[in-house]
Amino acid sequence: MALLLKNAQVIDPQVGLNETADILVRDGKIVEIGANLTMEKGIERDLSGKIVVPGLVDMHVHLREPGYELKEDIASGTRAAAHGGFTAVCCMPNTKPVVDNALGVEYVQARAAAVGKCRVHVAGACSQGLGGETLSEMGDMVAHGAVAFTDDGRGVQGAGMMRRVMDYAAQFDRVVMSHCQDEDLVGEGQVNEGVASTRLGILGWPAEGEEIQIARDIALCRLTGCPLHIQHLTTARGLELVRAAKAEGLPVTCEVTPHHLFLTEDAIGDEYNTFLKVNPPLRTAEDAAALIEGVKDGTVDAIATDHAPHSDFEKDREFELAPFGMIGLETSLSLVITNLVAPGIISWERAVELMSANPRAILRVERVALEPGSVADLTVIDPEAAWTVDAADFLSKAANSGFIGAELTGRATDVYVGGYATMENGVVVE
Numbered sequence: 001m002a003l004l005l006k007n008a009q010v011i012d013p014q015v016g017l018n019e020t021a022d023i024l025v026r027d028g029k030i031v032e033i034g035a036n037l038t039m040e041k042g043i044e045r046d047l048s049g050k051i052v053v054p055g056l057v058d059m060h061v062h063l064r065e066p067g068y069e070l071k072e073d074i075a076s077g078t079r080a081a082a083h084g085g086f087t088a089v090c091c092m093p094n095t096k097p098v099v100d101n102a103l104g105v106e107y108v109q110a111r112a113a114a115v116g117k118c119r120v121h122v123a124g125a126c127s128q129g130l131g132g133e134t135l136s137e138m139g140d141m142v143a144h145g146a147v148a149f150t151d152d153g154r155g156v157q158g159a160g161m162m163r164r165v166m167d168y169a170a171q172f173d174r175v176v177m178s179h180c181q182d183e184d185l186v187g188e189g190q191v192n193e194g195v196a197s198t199r200l201g202i203l204g205w206p207a208e209g210e211e212i213q214i215a216r217d218i219a220l221c222r223l224t225g226c227p228l229h230i231q232h233l234t235t236a237r238g239l240e241l242v243r244a245a246k247a248e249g250l251p252v253t254c255e256v257t258p259h260h261l262f263l264t265e266d267a268i269g270d271e272y273n274t275f276l277k278v279n280p281p282l283r284t285a286e287d288a289a290a291l292i293e294g295v296k297d298g299t300v301d302a303i304a305t306d307h308a309p310h311s312d313f314e315k316d317r318e319f320e321l322a323p324f325g326m327i328g329l330e331t332s333l334s335l336v337i338t339n340l341v342a343p344g345i346i347s348w349e350r351a352v353e354l355m356s357a358n359p360r361a362i363l364r365v366e367r368v369a370l371e372p373g374s375v376a377d378l379t380v381i382d383p384e385a386a387w388t389v390d391a392a393d394f395l396s397k398a399a400n401s402g403f404i405g406a407e408l409t410g411r412a413t414d415v416y417v418g419g420y421a422t423m424e425n426g427v428v429v430e
């Protein structure tokens with residue numbers, strides 16, 4: 001099958017491309033990019049006014065299947081991903097049961113192949129049951145396709161345990177992705193310790209509870225040589241630690257979420273909106289400003305959503321009792337365009353690095369670029385589309401977004417995975 005995408009602005013910093021051109025796709029691969037391309041027969045689309053980039057990847061997503069299908073499942077979560085412009089996600093192992101062996105990896109892959117609307121890369125747990133005590137079956141999971149390891153939802157508490165995890169993962173050239181949280185220090189903390197915890201009268205979750213593990217894991221990266229990726233980094237000092245590690249030449253990368261970039265602890269007004277209860281918590285305006293600097297200067301490698309769906313009845317309770325987490329797949333790209341690209345804080349090229357090229361490199365999955373021979377995973381963006389975030393439009397089963405009512409500009413309109421449309425004109429293809 002042939003597909004000809006005409007007259008789009010094609011942007012890909014991996015190949016130094018930013019121009020108006022046509023893209024010819026055949027049998028799932030890009031065969032040619034250039035001016036005035038033609039084909040004998042196939043599907044032709046005029047994309048004048050649109051931007052085409054290598055398919056977006058969200059490297060931190062909770063699809064909740066198996067076990068928590070009430071919150072989300074692989075069908076609904078990958079539809080939300082396609083709706084948000086993503087061609088691939090990496091899903092976290094904190095399911096029920098935890099994905100800590102080959103069977104779990106195979107299950108998620110099989111469901112994704114059967115009902116998924118995007119590629120699903122599976123992250124396996126570091127420890128059995130996320131217990132932090134016994135190594136998971138990491139080697140077996142690698143043999144069955146796990147791309148990375150994390151105990152996301154919890155920090156690995158013991159430094160010796162984390163060292164063994166990293167020693168082991170290094171043998172397979174897999175990255176260890178770290179949710180940094182010292183449980184003894186953080187305790188029952190609910191919101192950032194400081195103004196928010198004082199004003200709301202809620203237990204604080206101090207920045208140091210995150211920074212201690214960032215510092216520890218960087219030290220263990222130095223010790224083991226294992227690639228380390230800091231998940232959902234939220235503090236200015238944490239970012240400084242990553243900046244220093246990179247300057248030293250250590251294989252350390254990090255991601256930030258749209259909610260930690262564009263919301264602060266002040267957003268939790270007097271309504272105790274539980275949609276804003278996330279782990280790690282929303283931090284200060286100074287932290288958010290530092291993260292944006294990191295996005296600009298390259299210290300931040302990826303923007304990932306930590307899409308963490310929860311049902312309304314779970315979030316509709318006292319702040320202390322509500323679960324941590326916010327969805328993000330369907331607002332991430334638009335938030336980045338509206339808050340970073342449109343005001344000129346970052347270029348489109350930088351956005352492509354953060355949301356497409358770098359996540360693939362960190363996860364060690366096949367490169368996708370706007371060049372002949374590359375698999376045709378493509379995201380088409382209307383940079384002018386204006387819309388208001390409305391929970392009724394979400395394809396996720398959950399509505400726990402901190403951005404409901406936000407007025408955004410720029411949105412994915414079409415998505416192709418291996419040359420096949422998963423979204424066309426804003427509608428996810430069934």
Ligand SMILES: NC(=O)N[C@@H](CC(=O)O)C(=O)O
Pocket residue numbers: 062094152153154179277278279280306308309324325326
């Ligand atoms: N981020 C969250 O607030 N929640 C995540 C767990 C996690 O990413 O640590 C979840 O699984 O709900």
Ligand SMILES: [Zn+2]
Pocket residue numbers: 152153154179231232279280
């Ligand atoms: Zn986490």
Ligand SMILES: [Zn+2]
Pocket residue numbers: 060061062092152153306308
């Ligand atoms: Zn997470």
